[in-house]
Structure formats: C-alpha cells, structure tokens
Amino acid sequence: MANKLIVAPAPHVQSTHSTASIMRDVVIALVPALVVSTVVFGWSVLAVVALSVASCVGFEYLIQRYLVGGPVTVSNWSAVVTGVLLAFNLPASIPWWIVVMGAFVAIAVAKMTFGGLGKNPFNPALVGRVFLLIAYPVQMTTWPMPVRGAFDSLSGATPLAAVKQGASADVAGFGNMLLGNMPGSLGEVAAAALLLGFVYLLVRRVITWHIPVTVLGTMALFAFVVAAAGGMGGEALWQFPLFHILAGGALLGSIYMATDYSTSPMTVRGGVIFAVGIGAITMCIRLWGAYPEGMSFAILIMNAVVPLINKYVKPKRFGVK
Numbered sequence: 001m002a003n004k005l006i007v008a009p010a011p012h013v014q015s016t017h018s019t020a021s022i023m024r025d026v027v028i029a030l031v032p033a034l035v036v037s038t039v040v041f042g043w044s045v046l047a048v049v050a051l052s053v054a055s056c057v058g059f060e061y062l063i064q065r066y067l068v069g070g071p072v073t074v075s076n077w078s079a080v081v082t083g084v085l086l087a088f089n090l091p092a093s094i095p096w097w098i099v100v101m102g103a104f105v106a107i108a109v110a111k112m113t114f115g116g117l118g119k120n121p122f123n124p125a126l127v128g129r130v131f132l133l134i135a136y137p138v139q140m141t142t143w144p145m146p147v148r149g150a151f152d153s154l155s156g157a158t159p160l161a162a163v164k165q166g167a168s169a170d171v172a173g174f175g176n177m178l179l180g181n182m183p184g185s186l187g188e189v190a191a192a193a194l195l196l197g198f199v200y201l202l203v204r205r206v207i208t209w210h211i212p213v214t215v216l217g218t219m220a221l222f223a224f225v226v227a228a229a230g231g232m233g234g235e236a237l238w239q240f241p242l243f244h245i246l247a248g249g250a251l252l253g254s255i256y257m258a259t260d261y262s263t264s265p266m267t268v269r270g271g272v273i274f275a276v277g278i279g280a281i282t283m284c285i286r287l288w289g290a291y292p293e294g295m296s297f298a299i300l301i302m303n304a305v306v307p308l309i310n311k312y313v314k315p316k317r318f319g320v321k
Contacts, residue, residue, distance in 0.1 A: 019117070023077030025206045026256065029197030030084055033252075036180045036190035040146045041092040045186055051096055053083030055103030063112045078117045082106055085125035088187025088252060089296070090132070093144045098136055102128040122303045123263050126253075126296045133296075143183035158184045160248045160292040174239075177246040187252040194251040207259040210268050211275045215254035216245050218279025226287060244286065253295035254278070263303045270306075270313040277302045 038045045060079040064072045086106055090099065106128030114120045133140045143158055159182060176182050180190035187194070201207045220241035227240040244250065258264060258278055265271045278298045285294025 019076045019078065022206055022261075023081045025201060025204050026081050027077065027084060029200045029206075030088070030187075030256065032193035032196045033088070033187055033190040034084075036193045037088075037092070037186040040180050040189055041144055041186070044092045044144075047096075048090060048092060048094060048099060048186065049084060049087040051099050052087035052090070052103055053080050055100045056080070056083035056086065056107050059104055059107040060112065063108060064116075068112065068116070073117065076117065079107065082111070082124045082128075085187075085252075085256060086128050089125065089129040089185055089249070091140070091143050091185055093142060094139055098132060098139055101135075102132045105131045118262050120262055121306070122300055123257050123260050126257060126300055130296050130300065133291075143185075145183055146181050158182070158188070158248065158292065159243070160286065163243070163247075164286075164292040174242065174246065177243075185249070187256075188247070188249050191246045191251055194255060198251075198255045201255070207255075208268070208271075211259050211264060211271045212254040214272050214275035215258055215279045215282075216250060218276050219244050219250060219283055222280060222283040226283075244283065248286075248293045249295040250282070253282075253299055258299050258302075263299075263306060265306055265309045265313065267310075267313055267315060270309040273309055273313065274302050274306065277305065 034045070034049065056079045057074050061072055061074045064070065064074070083103060086102055087099070090102070106124040109131075110122055110124040110127035111117070111120045141161075159177065178192045180193065182189055198212065202209060223241040223244045224237060227237050232240060254275070258275065265274050278295075281298035281301055282294040285291060285297055291297075
C-alpha cells in the first residue's frame with residue numbers, strides 16, 4: 001500500500017480555495033480602486049501598476065529560476081498581488097526606476113530571502129513601500145493633483161498631511177474622500193471602491209471581517225477619545241474618527257494587507273489582538289509622529305509580533321478540557 005502521508009509546514013488546513021484563486025480574487029477586488037485612481041490621476045496610473053507587477057513577477061521568476069532552484073511559482077499570482085499593492089502605495093508621478101527598485105526590495109528581500117510565499121514574516125509590498133519612503137522621501141511624498149478639479153487648500157498635500165499642518169478634519173470633504181477626488185497614493189483615494197472590494201472578498205470568503213473591522217474600530221475609538229480629551233465638541237466628535245478611517249491607507253492597509261495569510265495570526269482571537277495593535281500604533285504615529293501616515297509602519301511592527309501572538313493565543317488541543 002502506497003504511503004499517502006504528506007509532510008508539509010503548518011498550518012494544516014484544507015480548503016477548496018487554491019493559492020492562485022485567492023490571489024486572483026484579491027486582484028479582482030482591487031480593480032474598482034484601480035479604475036477610480038485611473039479616472040482621478042490619468043493613464044499614468046496604469047503605467048505604474050503595470051511596471052510594478054511586471055517587475056515583481058520578473059524578479060521572482062529570475063530568483064527562482066537561477067538562484068533558489070526548484071519549481072517556478074509565479075503562476076500562483078502572489079507576485080502579481082504584491083506588485084499591485086506596492087503600486088497602490090505609490091504616487092502616480094513616481095519615477096519608473098523607483099518603482100523597479102521597490103519591486104526588487106519587496107520580492108528579493110522581503111519575500112524570497114525567507115523562502116518565498118508563506119514563509120515571509122513581513123508583508124512584501126509594505127517592506128518595499130517603507131524602504132522607498134525612507135530612501136526617497138521627496139519622490140514618495142510628491143502627490144499629483146487630480147486631473148479633474150483641485151483643492152487650493154490642500155496645495156498638493158494629502159488630507160492627512162493637511163490636517164497634520166492644522167487644517168480641519170473635513171479639509172477635502174467626506175464626499176471627495178469616498179469618491180477619491182483628492183491628492184494621494186493610488187490606493188488611498190478611493191474609499192468607496194476599496195469598500196466594494198472588501199464586500200467581494202467577504203462574499204468569496206477569502207478574508208473575514210475580524211481584522212479590518214477591528215483595525216478601523218480601534219482607530220475610530222482612539223480618534224474619538226483624543227477629540228473628546230482635546231475639547232473638540234459638536235460635529236468634530238464624529239468627523240475626526242470618520243476622517244481617520246477614510247483618509248490615508250487605513251482602508252487599503254486594514255482590508256488588503258493586514259489580512260495577509262502569511263503575516264497575520266492563525267486564530268480569530270489572535271487576529272483581534274493583532275488588529276488592535278495596528279489601529280493603536282497607526283493613530284499614535286498619525287497624531288504624534290513625524291509622518292502623517294502610520295499604517296505601513298504599524299502593520300510591519302505587528303507582523304513582527306505575530307509569532308508571539310500565535311504562541312500565547314492558541315486553541316485548545318483536541319480532547320483537552
């Protein structure tokens with residue numbers, strides 16, 4: 001009788017979803033935001049996304065083919081997802097060579113160095129984004145204005161940066177923040193489109209609601225407490241939390257990057273702890289840090305804590321009372 005035992009790394013969970021189908025669903029969920037960004041910033045958006053995806057796929061193929069050896073796995077769409085998410089963290093006016101460098105860091109350093117998909121402790125797209133932000137701060141914070149309409153009060157700054165400089169929380173208008181008609185990176189200007197993709201992922205059961213809702217709920221509660229403690233009254237008590245949910249990378253990070261299977265906890269309880277940490281760290285950086293945005297740093301910090309969370313937040317073993 002043939003030995004049907006299979007030796008493989010944890011977690012040992014069987015599912016009807018394949019890696020390729022999951023990654024394709026993530027790409028499909030991001031299409032509405034891509035369409036809105038293209039309308040807002042023009043055709044340069046498609047050039048940035050195409051170059052980022054092609055670079056990520058190309059680097060992964062070359063590394064697997066000529067350095068790592070073994071089967072080439074670019075057909076599982078994981079490199080495509082990394083490329084799209086990296087592009088969504090960049091401005092539409094970013095020089096092409098910076099895109100290629102970010103893709104190299106995301107794939108070669110953050111992913112393949114640890115053994116490839118499922119073994120990387122940090123989200124590859126965020127590692128690439130943070131590297132570029134530190135290495136090229138001017139290019140990474142030069143935001144093009146929307147092709148239709150402009151906000152003189154923003155002067156090319158994102159709403160988060162404008163609030164950091166003392167503007168009101170409704171500086172861009174919540175309607176514009178939902179529809180994406182404002183300066184920012186490709187993935188932070190279309191809140192409604194990102195939420196539409198969130199619903200699609202929930203329906204497809206690719207992700208659960210626990211991490212995204214907990215991250216956003218923690219941010220909203222944090223902002224409400226700060227607003228109340230700071231003497232803000234009236235509309236500011238709901239405008240300030242709503243602003244921080246819609247602005248910046250809150251939706252993109254909480255829905256599409258904090259839920260990454262490889263870099264998030266394996267249990268629901270662990271995921272909630274993970275998400276609370278992301279929300280709290282993000283708000284601390286936004287309110288009191290040097291950068292107007294903190295989502296990327298918060299997710300990477302909590303990625304590092306995931307092994308501890310998995311160790312101390314475990315389901316009971318079968319048969320143990």
